[in-house]
Amino acid sequence: MRGLPVAAALIVVALCAVPLVVHDEYFLHLFIVSGVFVIAVLGLDLIVGYVGQLSLAHAAFFAMGAYTSALLFVRLKWSMWAGLPAAALLVGLIALVLGSVILRTRGHRFIIITVVFAELMKLVATNWVDMTRGFMGLPGLAVPPLWIPGIGTIDITAKSHFYYVVLFAAIVAFLLCRALVRSSVGHKFVLVRENEPLAESLGISAFRYSMIAFVVGAALAAAAGSLYAHYVGFVSPDLFNFSYVTIMLIMVILGGKGTLVGPALGAVIFTFLPELLREASHWRMIVFATILIVATLFMPKGIIFPLITHLVPRNWRLRNARAA
């Protein structure tokens, strides 16, 4: 038990050291992208892993966050520091409205409506040309300088600098989600997931707690989308492609849904792995989709989290028993 905070501190130190060790721009890029995915996927774990609803709208929330932030930058000259919270807030609100309709449904209906919603949002991004420039997308997004009290203004456009922004955001997102799932709210998430009619019969509103997970998850996806948009400097309707939600689900499900740590590791591994397997890029989605289906059917706890817990000493495991 006491080893856990030490291990966490070591991991954070190691993550902070990455830009000092890794000078290859391409690998730094992969670290930054995995950090962005960590944030989005933690949000997805709340809804898929903790309350147990398979949402296929998550990548759309990510893309909507990217677009919101990009539009605020292009049209109103808002910097990312204002655009990111605004994107999280707006997309959170949209999730609230969407959720008030679809969280009353369950199972296949819920899944289908989330797909339809995502496709609809893609159509908006594509066809509202006056606002979004359609297929041409919105280029020219910039990373703003960072002002730290006592230190002054720092230019963070370099990858080795922007990495720390993403790392910080990912750690904040992780701590936020962890506090949520360990609170009484998170306990109710799990009760709803384990037996919804029973939880309702004992006084827990499945609707309310699914909604909390859905909205917080959407806001996190939007924040991740905003970071991503400013980092790559460009948004286009491609962000709404179905492959994004597939890869996010792979990260959550193979990582070990309902554990936070598993999906976060999944985000890193499944950002690097496909890039390292570039040769086979044509086969990538097919291979991954197959892995996803097999894992869903035969490995309900995923691969990564169970693997880690087997490698970790037994007395450390107990702490995470509840989360699993």
Next chain:
Amino acid sequence: MPALLEGRGIAVRFGGVAALKGVDLSVDPGEVLSVIGPNGAGKTTLFNVITGRVRPTQGSVLYRAQPIDKLAPFRIAQLGVVRTFQKTEVFGALPLVEGVAAGALARNDPDPAERAREALATVGLYGKAHLTAAQLSYGDQRLLEIAQALAADPKVLLLDEPASGMNHQESRRIVDLIVQLRARGLAVILVEHNMHVVMTISDRVIVINYGEKIADGKPDHVRNDARVIEAYLGAPQAAHAVAR
């Protein structure tokens, strides 16, 4: 004084099937009301109406003189009207304390785990608190269901065949438990096929047949009611049990 819980003229139709046809009932604190009747009579449907899972086609349910038949199930539970299910419902994968804490969490109790342990102690499962629900025997799972309901701090507790499938010794534990809960001032509504259990602990019994209430009164009175005996004629064992 109005009853703690009252059902007035409850009628339910499922398409062409009239599951309940204008059933009245009432129960007060410290009282055990049993609801009996042949299979398919409408007993579980009555529970579903009282707990908000099924909307009555006609009639109303009043709790402390306020209508509750338009409320969501979780609201009704929060008010203190809590049920168990005919088919065992537990949080299988979770440790007992975490599942039983549900009802205490739902009413924002400051120490849900402690309430859960108290409820487990009441039903005699404290010693097994480290197990998960799925690891318990069937009989213990049925006791666990009662603990789950108790942690929600019910004023009215509805038990749907809590002793079904239990051996004699296990059903004795259920009887003792119900007697203990009644002594605490709970109103208990019990659906039970085991006539020995019903006749031992009920203060009042209502009999439903094809959705219709055909008798209402003290156990002795109901046992000798001609219509009740007739209703059970299709099921000789039950008729025998009632007449006994």
